Every structure is written in C-alpha cells, then in structure tokens.
Amino acid sequence: MAESFSKEAAKEFALRRLRITPDTAGKSREDIPSVIRDTAGLQYGGHMIELFNRFQDFRSEWFAYWFRNYSLTEGHVLRGALRIVNTDEYPYYFKATRCVARRRSYHRCPESLTESHFLALGFLRQHGPLTPAEFQERFGCRNPELANFARRLLDDLYNYGEVARMGRRNQKPLYHALEKLPYKLDMSIVTEAEAKKWLCLKALGTYGPFTVEDIAHWIGWNLTETKETLSTLLEEKKITVVSIKGDVKTHYLKVEDVAYLDALEKNLPEHSFIKILFNDDALLLGFYKRLNADFGYDWRYPQLSEGIVWRAAVLYGRDLIGEAIVENYAKSEKFTVKKLILRKNFVTFNILSEVRDEFDRHARFQKKILNVTNAKQLL
Numbered sequence: 001m002a003e004s005f006s007k008e009a010a011k012e013f014a015l016r017r018l019r020i021t022p023d024t025a026g027k028s029r030e031d032i033p034s035v036i037r038d039t040a041g042l043q044y045g046g047h048m049i050e051l052f053n054r055f056q057d058f059r060s061e062w063f064a065y066w067f068r069n070y071s072l073t074e075g076h077v078l079r080g081a082l083r084i085v086n087t088d089e090y091p092y093y094f095k096a097t098r099c100v101a102r103r104r105s106y107h108r109c110p111e112s113l114t115e116s117h118f119l120a121l122g123f124l125r126q127h128g129p130l131t132p133a134e135f136q137e138r139f140g141c142r143n144p145e146l147a148n149f150a151r152r153l154l155d156d157l158y159n160y161g162e163v164a165r166m167g168r169r170n171q172k173p174l175y176h177a178l179e180k181l182p183y184k185l186d187m188s189i190v191t192e193a194e195a196k197k198w199l200c201l202k203a204l205g206t207y208g209p210f211t212v213e214d215i216a217h218w219i220g221w222n223l224t225e226t227k228e229t230l231s232t233l234l235e236e237k238k239i240t241v242v243s244i245k246g247d248v249k250t251h252y253l254k255v256e257d258v259a260y261l262d263a264l265e266k267n268l269p270e271h272s273f274i275k276i277l278f279n280d281d282a283l284l285l286g287f288y289k290r291l292n293a294d295f296g297y298d299w300r301y302p303q304l305s306e307g308i309v310w311r312a313a314v315l316y317g318r319d320l321i322g323e324a325i326v327e328n329y330a331k332s333e334k335f336t337v338k339k340l341i342l343r344k345n346f347v348t349f350n351i352l353s354e355v356r357d358e359f360d361r362h363a364r365f366q367k368k369i370l371n372v373t374n375a376k377q378l379l
Contacts, residue, residue: 004243009265011318013208019054026055029062041085043280070183079220095195100220109159120153128176161187209251271317274358295320321346334371335363
C-alpha cells in the first residue's frame with residue numbers, strides 16, 4: 001500500500017527544496033551555485049528576482065561572479081526555454097531534452113549533421129566565440145553560397161550539442177565549439193536514456209510528490225516518454241508511489257526522500273513569510289497546472305496580448321493569497337504596483353503591511369521608489 005501524506009507536508013517539502021522558506025535561504029555569494037542546483041536552474045529574464053527571493057540579502061554581483069567564472073551556463077532546456085543551470089549539470093539537462101528539441105517546429109534539433117554543418121563548425125572553432133550576428137556576417141562572407149543559411153547552421157550545431165554558449169558580449173550570447181570552451185563540458189558523459197532518468201529524479205527531488213502530468217509539463221516530455229522513464233526508475237527502486245490525501249492521482253517520490261517527507265508530516269513548521277514571485281519562478285512553473293488546487297489561488301501566466309510584463313504572485317507561507325501587476329520600466333524611477341488582489345480571508349492589517357513591505361524591498365533592490373495604486377481589491 002502506498003504511503004500517504006498531507007497536501008501541506010508535500011507543499012512544505014517543495015518550498016524547502018526550492019529554498020523559499022526563511023531557514024533555507026542562501027546567505028552569501030558562495031551559496032549561489034547550490035541554490036541554482038537545488039531549484040533546477042533559473043529561467044532567464046527573471047533570474048535575478050528568483051535569486052532575490054531565495055537569499056537573505058542578495059546582491060546582483062554575486063550571480064555575475066559565478067557566471068563570469070563559467071560555473072553557470074545558459075541553455076535551451078525544459079520546454080525549450082532559456083535557463084541558467086550549473087555547468088556540470090548542463091549535459092544532463094541537454095541530453096534529456098533532445099527528444100523535445102527534435103519534435104518542435106522552431107529551432108528543431110537535426111537528426112544528423114551535413115558537410116555544411118561541419119564547415120560551419122570548423123569556422124567557429126577557428127574564429128569563435130561569436131554572437132549569432134557576427135557568425136552570420138563572417139561565415140557568410142567566407143562562404144557566400146551558405147550566407148542565407150548561416151544562422152540555421154549555428155542553431156543546428158547548438159541544438160545538436162557541438163556548440164554551446166559561453167557567456168555574453170554586450171548582452172548578446174556568445175557561441176563556441178565545445179572543445180574551445182574555457183570550461184570542461186563533456187557531452188559524452190551521459191546517454192539520453194540515463195539523462196532522462198537523471199532529469200526525472202531532479203524533478204522529484206526538487207518538487208517532491210509529482211504526478212506523470214506534472215513531470216511531463218515541467219520538462220516538456222509527452223506522457224508516453226514520461227511513463228517509460230518512471231517505469232524504469234520504479235524497476236530500479238529509485239522512486240516509489242505515494243498518495244496525497246484528497247488527491248486521487250498517483251504521485252511519485254524519490255525513495256531517499258520518503259523519510260524526509262514523513263518527518264515534515266509529523267512536525268510541520270508554521271510560516272508567515274511573504275514572497276513576491278516573478279512569472280517564471282520555479283514554484284509557479286512547477287505547479288502551474290494545480291496552483292489553485294494546491295496553493296489556493298488561480299494565478300495565470302501573463303500573455304503578450306495583455307501587455308503585462310510581471311503579474312506578481314503573492315505567497316504567504318504555504319498559500320498563494322493573490323496577485324498584482326508590477327511595472328518596473330528601466331527608464332522610470334518608480335516601481336509601480338497596480339491592481340493588487342488578495343483573498344478575503346488573508347486581508348488583515350498585518351498581512352497588508354507585510355505585503356507592502358515586501359514590494360518595497362523589491363523596489364529598493366531595483367534602486368527605485370515604490371508606488372502603489374489601486375491598493376486593495378478583494379476576492
């Protein structure tokens with residue numbers, strides 16, 4: 001019979017593994033790699049806000065230090081999104097998501113390489129690192145018959161694993177051949193099958209009890225390949241089936257984490273902290289399809305047509321209690337919070353004050369002045 005756990009214990013497991021609770025927060029520059037490792041990488045664009053929420057007193061230069069030293073790298077993994085991961089884990093993320101890359105309609109990973117690909121790779125080995133625009137111009141000048149295909153050749157080499165990113169120049173990504181990178185990156189250390197098992201275990205180690213659908217959504221796999229990987233891990237006795245009270249779906253958990261979740265079940269901490277989460281926060285992305293059912297609020301990712309850059313989710317302990325629209329324009333001195341919506345049972349003077357204080361903390365991190373309008377709409 002599968003072991004059974006409460007929803008609150010499962011949520012606490014995820015919050016702690018995602019380094020969101022105050023006692024699991026990072027404290028210094030040295031904690032940057034471990035925080036990124038524990039949270040399974042950062043979505044590029046909102047990565048500074050993700051780190052800000054996971055440190056007691058985060059400083060942006062801490063991240064820059066590790067990125068410049070190539071301990072961190074960028075890559076299109078997990079649903080094809082650009083993520084920042086620990087360099088030593090990049091081959092596992094990469095190989096585990098090639099099945100996704102081979103299916104997508106844009107920037108599709110090729111099944112094999114042609115003579116034109118190897119010509120482009122040889123050029124990059126000799127002249128890299130280059131930005132995509134630099135590669136297109138220089139390679140196209142040297143090989144005019146391939147000028148119109150230069151960007152596609154570079155994308156193919158990147159998606160195939162012969163080329164990787166190595167930082168940025170003037171905010172533009174730099175690409176170089178693997179053997180020319182200033183850090184060790186061996187893509188042959190793992191097969192796709194082994195990488196898939198690794199990434200599945202990564203999902204469960206980060207979020208705790210997850211369903212087939214949760215894992216497939218988080219990574220970008222289809223249900224068939226997700227079930228196949230889970231079946232292999234069950235046979236190897238690396239994962240087990242557990243149940244969550246009030247949820248009829250089958251959940252999976254790493255065997256080594258059963259005792260930890262059981263300890264949380266028996267001694268569940270009380271929390272009253274506030275976090276203002278960015279759209280791409282690991283918590284929101286991981287639980288996206290069940291945020292309302294598990295965390296109590298139906299937060300939805302903003303669409304481009306809405307003209308919203310940041311729909312902040314407000315986390316209070318183990319509950320999502322509302323949202324707000326944040327405007328944080330580079331040329332403005334104001335950090336503007338609009339249309340704050342909170343669940344009625346969480347509208348108290350103390351909570352409202354804490355929410356405002358946390359928005360103010362974000363504003364000061366951005367070196368801006370907090371401006372709150374439409375401060376309270378209640379659900």
